[in-house]
Amino acid sequence: MTIPENLPLNDEGFLTDPSVWNEEIAKALAEQVGIELTEKHWEIIRWAREAAADSGKAPTLRQITNGTGVTTKELFKLFPKGPAKKIAKIAGLGKPEGCI
Amino acid sequence: MKTLLILGAGTGGTMVANKMADHLDPQEWRIIIVDRDEKHYYQPGFLFIPFGIYSQRDVIKPKRNFLPPSVEVIFSDIEVIEPDKSRVILRKDNKVINYDYLVIATGSHIHPEETxxxxxxxxxxxxxxxxxxxxxxxxxxxxxxxxxxxxxxxxxxxxxxxxxxxxxxxxxxxxxxxxxxxxxxxxxxxxxxxxxxxxxxxxxxxxxxxxxxxxxxxxxxxxxxxxxxxxxxxxxxxxxxxxxxxxxxxxxxNKGSDAIARSNMGDELDFVPTDKHTLRSRDWENIFIIGDAGNVPASKAGSVAHFMLEVVIENLLRSIEGLEPLPKFDGHANCFIESGFDKGVLIDFNYDVEPLPGKYPLPGFGPFSLLQESHTNHWGKMMFRWMYWNILLKGGEMPFESQMSMAGKWA
Structure with missing residues (x-):
């Protein structure tokens, strides 16, 4: 699966307009970071989209574990390396706000 | 008599107390500041202690010395903040303080037990x-x-x-x-x-x-x-x-204060949800937040609290006058980075502009170099301790503007 052309991505591959997102795009973005989406992945991605619709920004790792009940360890298995960043990317949300 | 209550007498709270004491009429307003610790710590100095560069006495002074005599200082833990009732309950004697305006400056704190x-x-x-x-x-x-x-x-x-x-x-x-x-x-x-x-x-x-x-x-x-x-x-x-x-x-x-957690006013790390440009609480119109205690996506640092100061003061005064706060805070931060061998690096940035090379604070001249090692940057950092104790905490004029400038930066 390839990323559709003309998709509004920033230079790090984050969707800049969450409203164009759909499940096909999510699959393509996931594949790009080497993840095949299972039902468990979808559950978290849907939760993240809802959370972002409320708060206006991508949820942090702690918000995801608190909100979904999935443990941090499990999240690292599902979305290796940086779960918060990968979830934001696949869910079509902006990059989580830099925290410096 | 109206009350301005400030929680926390660290860098942010102390600066706010000094500035507001100048602005508010003591016939009309009382200013109260609460902190659990009588000692003021120069936290940037902690870094130098492990290497024997500073000792304890370089980084501790009594908090009272930095607060104006007109401000009432109470040393106590905070039991709970009740923002819907505009009041705070202290641990000491279960004292209740009703406020008209509240400034939260309770900082961030380490939690090694989380790991x-x-x-x-x-x-x-x-x-x-x-x-x-x-x-x-x-x-x-x-x-x-x-x-x-x-x-x-x-x-x-x-x-x-x-x-x-x-x-x-x-x-x-x-x-x-x-x-x-x-x-x-x-x-x-x-x-x-x-x-x-x-x-x-x-x-x-x-x-x-x-x-x-x-x-x-x-x-x-x-x-x-x-x-x-x-x-x-x-x-x-x-x-x-x-x-x-x-x-x-x-x-x-790092988490916000336990008092924020007890009051259910924080996010998942007990930082208080804050409008990142006006520095007012997202939930209560008579509460402002300065420094590390808030959740704005800026660095948690004294320099940032200092750059927030002008915006917090202006917006507090506007609110008191019945005006809307202005979205003036731009996330400005600058940090001296000690790099060893008497050298340092300086970075200057905000919400939108990442640290860039150049000269600071005077474009083209400096004397400080941005994103580059120099001896002058190191001396700037060492001199800063004096400026902190003698100028910054008292809300005096510092040679840096609150809003970041692109002048002198090489984009």
Whole structure:
């Protein structure tokens, strides 16, 4: 699966307009970071989209574990390396706000 | 009589008390400031203590000395804030304070117990230390005095942390310190960080990452610590990477104040949801937040609290007059980064503009160099302690503008 052309991505591959997102795009973005989406992945991605619709920004790792009940360890298995960043990317949300 | 209540007499709270004492008519207003500790700590100085550059007496002074006589100072823990009733209950004598306006300046605090095995595994303050509080910094100094070398691992548990450049400074100063002691060849220095590089912002990350490499400091990026295994002397990440240590220096999870947690006013890390441009509470119109206590996506640092000051004061005064607050805060931060051997680097940035090279604060002249090592930057940092005690805390004029400027920067 390839990323559709003309998709509004920033230079790090984050969707800049969450409203164009759909499940096909999510699959393509996931594949790009080497993840095949299972039902468990979808559950978290849907939760993240809802959370972002409320708060206006991508949820942090702690918000995801608190909100979904999935443990941090499990999240690292599902979305290796940086779960918060990968979830934001696949869910079509902006990059989580830099925290410096 | 109306009441302005300030919670926390650290850098932010002290500056607000001084400024508001100048603005408010004492016939109409009383200003109360509450803090649990009578001592004011110069927190940027903690970094220098492990290396014997500063001692305890360089970083502690009585809080009362920095507050105007017209301000009522109460030393007590805060039991709970009740924002819907505009009142705060203190631990001391269960005193109730009703306020018209509240400024929250309760800071951020370390929680090493958030990481399994950190404080409860047997190594705490034997070969596991933190320099993020005074006690830890002093204990680490005693340890380093006699350390014969080995593998030093500096780990950041999770972001955000107070003073995000402090880990880099600690690494650079370690390299210098072990050189001076003649044992640099016996010490391996490792930096395990949850960030993808030396720093979060790309251009600074590349330059500071290059400096780590030059100094022979090994970077382990994307390391999210899960636990400390004291028996094996390794830290283990959520994805099962292990990093061995002989000496572990941790920058633990940072959270807002316990009082914020007890009052259910914080986010998942007990930082208070704050409008990032007006610095007013997102939920209560008569509450403003300064410094580390809020959740704005700016650095948690004294310089940032200082740049917030003007905006908080203006918006408090506007609110008192019945006007809407202005969205003036731009996330401005600047940090001197000690890089060892009497040199330093200076960075200056905001919400939108990453640290760039150039000259500061006077375009083209400096005297400070941005994103570049210089001796002047180091002297700027050392001089800053005097400015902090004598000018900054009292809300005096500093030679830096609140809003960031692009003049003198090379984009």
């Amino acid at each position: 399994e095995g950190m404080v409860d595994g047997g190594g705490w303050q034997k070969n596991i230390f933190t320099f993020y509080n005074l006690e830890g910094a002093v204990k680490l100094a005693n340890f380093l005095k006699y350390w014969k070398g080995g593998r030093l691992v500096l780990n950041v548990a999770e972001m955000p942390i107070k003073c995000p450049v402090a880990p880099l400074e600690f690494l650079f100063l370690s390299d210098w310190f072990f050189h001076e002691r003649g044992i640099r060849d016996k010490v391996e220095i490792v930096y395990a960080t949850p960030l993808p590089g030396a720093f979060t912002k790309p251009r600074a990350s590349a330059i500071l990452g290059g400096m780590l490499e030059e100094k022979g400091i090994h970077l382990v990026p994307d390391f999210n610590i899960m636990e400390v295994d004291n028996a094996k002397q390794v830290i283990r990440s959520y994805d099962e990477q292990e990093v061995e240590y002989d000496l572990l220096v941790t920058i633990p999870t």
